[in-house]
Amino acid sequence: MKKIAVLTSGGDAPGMxxxxxxxxxxxxxxxxxxxxxxxGYSGLIDGDFVKLEYKDVAGITEKGGTILRTSRCEEFxxxxxxxxxxxxxxxxxxxxxxxxxxxxxxxxxxxxxxxxKIPVVGIPATIDNDxxxxxxxxxxDTCLNTVMDAVQKLKDTASSHERAFIVEVMGRHSGYIALMxxxxxxxxxxxxxxxxxxxxxxxxRILEERRRGKINSIIIVAEGAASAYTVARHLEYRIxxxxxxxxxxxxxxxxxxxxxxxxxxxxxxVEAVDALLDGEVDVMIALQGNKLVRVPIMEALSTKKTIDKxxxxxxxxxx
Ligand code: ATP
Numbered sequence: 001m002k003k004i005a006v007l008t009s010g011g012d013a014p015g016m017x018x019x020x021x022x023x024x025x026x027x028x029x030x031x032x033x034x035x036x037x038x039x040g041y042s043g044l045i046d047g048d049f050v051k052l053e054y055k056d057v058a059g060i061t062e063k064g065g066t067i068l069r070t071s072r073c074e075e076f077x078x079x080x081x082x083x084x085x086x087x088x089x090x091x092x093x094x095x096x097x098x099x100x101x102x103x104x105x106x107x108x109x110x111x112x113x114x115x116x117k118i119p120v121v122g123i124p125a126t127i128d129n130d131x132x133x134x135x136x137x138x139x140x141d142t143c144l145n146t147v148m149d150a151v152q153k154l155k156d157t158a159s160s161h162e163r164a165f166i167v168e169v170m171g172r173h174s175g176y177i178a179l180m181x182x183x184x185x186x187x188x189x190x191x192x193x194x195x196x197x198x199x200x201x202x203x204x205r206i207l208e209e210r211r212r213g214k215i216n217s218i219i220i221v222a223e224g225a226a227s228a229y230t231v232a233r234h235l236e237y238r239i240x241x242x243x244x245x246x247x248x249x250x251x252x253x254x255x256x257x258x259x260x261x262x263x264x265x266x267x268x269x270v271e272a273v274d275a276l277l278d279g280e281v282d283v284m285i286a287l288q289g290n291k292l293v294r295v296p297i298m299e300a301l302s303t304k305k306t307i308d309k310x311x312x313x314x315x316x317x318x319x
Pocket of ligand 1: 009010011012041071072073074075076077078101102103104105106107108109111125126127128
């Protein structure tokens, strides 16, 4: 193998740059030519390629976002689009492709292998942490720290004004961020897509805690479970006072990656190149316990990640 390529796709996640750096530098150290594909699958279809040398990825580990840029590419979801992408890969003599992204991006990578036998290796990077067979995805830890800081600040003002705050966080299908953020900030309630919510019970709890002297209430809701406005509507008439709403939105995607995300991304990047060199393709690099392993992409994508119900109960008990 002489030439490989790397791309970032889907929603950006802090740590993607560190993964790109590892792929480029480890690849170059192994005598490979490494091509960066700009704008994810859109760039793959257009042939928007740039040769990346060792020095081109200097100083990017600490940067949020992705220097390669990313995109959501509808054309790649069609067989014709993937055929165009495969033609570009073959035309440029690329013998292996590392795809860094979430569930959709990894599905695309698998199809590229299945339909055109392009050797692909996936790296899970999404702040939702919703990919199966890996304990952690790149970007999750940084996102969680951002949410934790924001909630901590809201707690200060919530206490001063004796208010209830509803904080909406990311997580379309997964309540992971909401659960973990709720646990580490001691939120009164955590609303996640995986567990139905009883608003009457929740209101009773908030009122009971008020009676016991608690001066602030933080309710964290994952966007996929309900909007903060819906939660507010359900709660306000039951508790009898106004709530305040904060939707954290895209700040959750940004920022310099934490040490943990950098380490995960750098080691996954190295492992992805090793997998290509070993000829082990159509696999995703996964963290299981403290070890990196290679799992078939489709097996990871078809394994549903469930929320840790015990942790959910613990968060509730400790709040
Ligand atoms: P995030 O979890 O941050 O949203 P993601 O990788 O899941 O990241 P998507 O928008 O779902 O983000 O997917 C990124 C890109 O991957 C899509 O724009 C498309 O080009 C490709 N893709 C997604 N789903 C498929 C699919 N079923 N078949 C082929 N390609 C796909």
